[in-house]
Amino acid sequence: MDLSRQGQAGTISLGLMRYVARTPLRQNIKVSYEDAGGARKQLSQVVEDDPWDSWVFRLSSRGSFNKDETYENISSENSFSSDRVTPEWKSEFDSQYEFRQQSITRNGVTTRYPRKNWSLRTLQVKSISDHFSAGASLSAAGSTYGNIRYSLNFHPALEYNIYPYSESFKRQIRFQYTVQMNWANYMDTTLYMKMEEVIYRHQLAVAVGLNQPWGSGDFSIRGGHFLNDASFWSFSMNGNISWRVYKGLSVSFNARAAIIRDDRAILKKEASDEDILLELRKLNSAYSYNVGFGMSYSFGSIYNNVVNPRFSGR
Helix, strand or coil, rough: HHHHHHHHHHHHHHHHHHCCCHHHHHHHHCCCEEECCCCCEECCCCCCCCCCEEEEEEEEEEEEECCEEEEEEEEEEEEEEEECCCCEEEEEEEEEEEEEEEEEECCCEEEEEEEEEEEEEEEEEEECCCHHHHHHHEEEEEECCCCCEEEEEEEEEEEEEEHHHHCCCCCEEEEEEEEEEEEEEEECCCCCCCCCCEEEEEEEEEEEEEEEEEEEEEEEEEEEEEEECCCCEEEEEEEEEEEEEEECCEHHHHHEEEEECCCCEEEEECCCHHHHHHCCCCCCCCCCEEEEEEECCCCCCCCCCCCCCCCCCC
């Protein structure tokens, strides 16, 4: 496996020359080869400019509809995202809109229970050095389920990787500190008698990632609290392990657990039976956890990504 990795690294290095050719470093790089007679010849390489300037765009849409004499269900999910990753910058934009409506007809009367969620987000990350990054995300969102009419969130952050980012394909230990400024306008009065508020909190996250011959694994913990009231806090752990069983076949296990003491959007009024059974609104909960198992099989080219792990998993 190590010999295979070395061979892959050599091939990837050759493939990355097309990207190096677009940077100022191209003036200091020459490509040569040694033929059977040992003579070294200088080569020049002409690389056409990328017409997309490293941008990647994704559109996604799906929906469903089903109906009988009593029940009717409509759902629609739409998303758009774009990202641009270079050694110096990482830019991400994404938007999502989800609509779900359940209707129940009883005694000739139809009652509809809609649920809507939407979000807009951008992330900008600057590579400061091979160990440090700085960035910020700006987002807006709304959720009938979460009792949020509108919210605006600004999260500047700093990240430090113990290992150079150039080694992230095999190992990384990242520390990220984030200051969060959140403004929220609620749809109804919350448990804390608020219809609108501004919240300031900070968060520290630690993420560990390994990529070894047997497979890969990652583990992260994060915790934070309000800057003006430490009694509002949260803590979560997330882990995933994937074993390479044979070539492209892998099995994976994942688990997540969280303690929640800082959800300010929970409705004050009592939840109805419809709210609970149809999951129309978020209920107050002090904790959550989930576990999962999966299998996957992949095939095709292994030289199809330029990895920039900075600010991953935010």
